[in-house]
Amino acid sequence: MTVGPAGTGREHVMASDSGWDQGSDTLRFADVNLDGRPGPLSRRLPGPIVTQALSCIAMAKASGYRIISYGDMITDQPRMDAYARALRQSVRPGSLVLDIGAGTGIFSLLACALGAAEVHAVEPNEAIELARTIAGANGYGDRIHFHQTLSTALRLPQPADVIISDLRGVLPLFQHHIAAVADARRRLLAPGGVLIPARDRLWAALIEDPKLYRPYEEPWLRNDFDLDLSAGHPLVVNTWRKINAKAEQLLVPPAHWATLDYYTIENPDVSGELAWTVERLGTAHGLVVWFDAELAEGIGFSNRPGEPELIYGQAFFPFESALALEPGDAVRVTLSANLVDGDYLWRWDTRVRSGDRIKANFRQSTFYGSPLALDKLKRRAADYVPLADDKAGIDRFVLERIDGQASLGEIAEALSARYPERFAEFKDALTYCADLAERYRAGSE
Numbered sequence: 001m002t003v004g005p006a007g008t009g010r011e012h013v014m015a016s017d018s019g020w021d022q023g024s025d026t027l028r029f030a031d032v033n034l035d036g037r038p039g040p041l042s043r044r045l046p047g048p049i050v051t052q053a054l055s056c057i058a059m060a061k062a063s064g065y066r067i068i069s070y071g072d073m074i075t076d077q078p079r080m081d082a083y084a085r086a087l088r089q090s091v092r093p094g095s096l097v098l099d100i101g102a103g104t105g106i107f108s109l110l111a112c113a114l115g116a117a118e119v120h121a122v123e124p125n126e127a128i129e130l131a132r133t134i135a136g137a138n139g140y141g142d143r144i145h146f147h148q149t150l151s152t153a154l155r156l157p158q159p160a161d162v163i164i165s166d167l168r169g170v171l172p173l174f175q176h177h178i179a180a181v182a183d184a185r186r187r188l189l190a191p192g193g194v195l196i197p198a199r200d201r202l203w204a205a206l207i208e209d210p211k212l213y214r215p216y217e218e219p220w221l222r223n224d225f226d227l228d229l230s231a232g233h234p235l236v237v238n239t240w241r242k243i244n245a246k247a248e249q250l251l252v253p254p255a256h257w258a259t260l261d262y263y264t265i266e267n268p269d270v271s272g273e274l275a276w277t278v279e280r281l282g283t284a285h286g287l288v289v290w291f292d293a294e295l296a297e298g299i300g301f302s303n304r305p306g307e308p309e310l311i312y313g314q315a316f317f318p319f320e321s322a323l324a325l326e327p328g329d330a331v332r333v334t335l336s337a338n339l340v341d342g343d344y345l346w347r348w349d350t351r352v353r354s355g356d357r358i359k360a361n362f363r364q365s366t367f368y369g370s371p372l373a374l375d376k377l378k379r380r381a382a383d384y385v386p387l388a389d390d391k392a393g394i395d396r397f398v399l400e401r402i403d404g405q406a407s408l409g410e411i412a413e414a415l416s417a418r419y420p421e422r423f424a425e426f427k428d429a430l431t432y433c434a435d436l437a438e439r440y441r442a443g444s445e
Helices: 047-063 067-074 077-090 106-113 127-137 177-188 210-217 230-236 374-378 390-399 408-418 426-439
Strands: 012-014 026-028 031-033 044-046 096-100 118-122 144-147 160-165 189-196 199-207 241-243 255-261 270-277 282-296 299-302 314-325 330-340 343-354 357-365
Touching (some): 077 189, 077 282, 096 177, 106 144, 106 160, 199 330, 255 270, 390 408
Parallel strands (some): 096 118, 096 160
Antiparallel strands (some): 199 282, 241 314, 282 314, 343 357
């Protein structure tokens, strides 16, 4: 048996006789509270409903953060304290607030507590259902309007006085973060309105960490089996990763790389040069990049090495090989990030001079960090003549019937009849139709 969370007033036991009823398409939950009363799951659910619920859970896991990750964000004290202070400084009684990437709704709740008359919480994944429940539990269900969509598909009855978001990954250059903020600023923010955050400043330094660098050399260049695995080395050294660096690992002072001013930014691509003159002996294993967040005037936080550890960590860009540096060496790195098909393509070109001698000249990019299948590349060429498989016909059959009139059940019945060998059971056809309908749902973008 499984015991529910203690101390919540909802302690309950999931008994071991839960399961499928014999001879029926029903899932039985034998769920009782510790005091013997029926628990919240003590009911019978039709099998197809359970199937769709499990399908929704799988899609939610695939499409965004897990709920426990949202909890990590809320308990990240330096981050949350700064966001709470920025809201306190910006929200006035009667304000209209837009929360983009609301997750479980913590910023929306705080805005209500500070007197916002109306909050629009935008979140594309299933976490929005938990946000809705939490809002009701805190008495704010009537003031928060929930939108399960992307902010770029949102229309508001009137512009927002405050727009708050945290769409960053390890760095602010993450997927469509900049495009979403720029769009919201243009369309959804009232004149003179407030953006939280206001800007992010990105910094970089050379880092010395032999332990961090070991997986870039072993087993690719050295291993215990006397095997040639060197073909993997160019892939791993062109891949960046999240780390948590210490201040004493930095070989050089931090250099400013770029500033993202969310009140003016339009272009999601960033490029800039970094330069250092080395002052002490050391071995540089790569570049570490972080950001200082300015949420509002005088309010912010940083994930700089040496600051309290935050959920973001920092980004580590390895060098092609470890660089032995001496005082007087000149290091120049051109770091670029370009948004391509929803993800950033990173490039870091590094040149090290010792007097007139070039000690290193690396050209690295995440473009080279994944194996490339020539057949797949050919299939993306402009002169390639594609041929659809059977699945395209199935998709076309379903999409032609998603017309705002037929129910999913009716479409699934027709699908089962048309492709009985592919959908022997109704619930499989229903799941297929539901997934396709969700993908092309109006307003889902």
